[in-house]
Amino acid sequence: MLFNNIEGKKMELKLARTALNEKPKTIKLEKIEEIIKENGSHLFYFDKDNQNKDLMKLVEHFEKKDFSVYLREVRYGLNDGDYMYEVHIL
Numbered sequence: 001m002l003f004n005n006i007e008g009k010k011m012e013l014k015l016a017r018t019a020l021n022e023k024p025k026t027i028k029l030e031k032i033e034e035i036i037k038e039n040g041s042h043l044f045y046f047d048k049d050n051q052n053k054d055l056m057k058l059v060e061h062f063e064k065k066d067f068s069v070y071l072r073e074v075r076y077g078l079n080d081g082d083y084m085y086e087v088h089i090l
Contacts, residue, residue: 013054016045016084024049029061036067036089045074046085055085062089 014024024047035042046055059069068090075083 013050013058014047016047032089036062041088041090044087044089046087048081048083048085050085055087058087 012026014026017024027044032042032044055071059071062069070086070088070090072086073083074086
């Protein structure tokens with residue numbers, strides 16, 4: 001996802017992988033806003049390679065627009081690296 005952060009630089013968030021050996025795809029902020037506008041709410045799954053602070057900036061961005069946003073870590077295996085981030089925007 002691309003959007004301006006506080007310093008005016010572009011940030012990029014990666015969507016969760018659908019297979020362990022593939023590279024994560026990215027999504028732009030405009031596309032997320034379009035999906036939310038069409039559906040009213042949506043669940044997004046982001047890759048573990050994203051930094052937590054970048055996800056918090058995403059949460060703040062939508063909270064400023066009066067959306068309720070829930071962020072959590074989803075573990076899908078026993079290894080420490082088996083997780084992804086779930087963001088629910090309402």
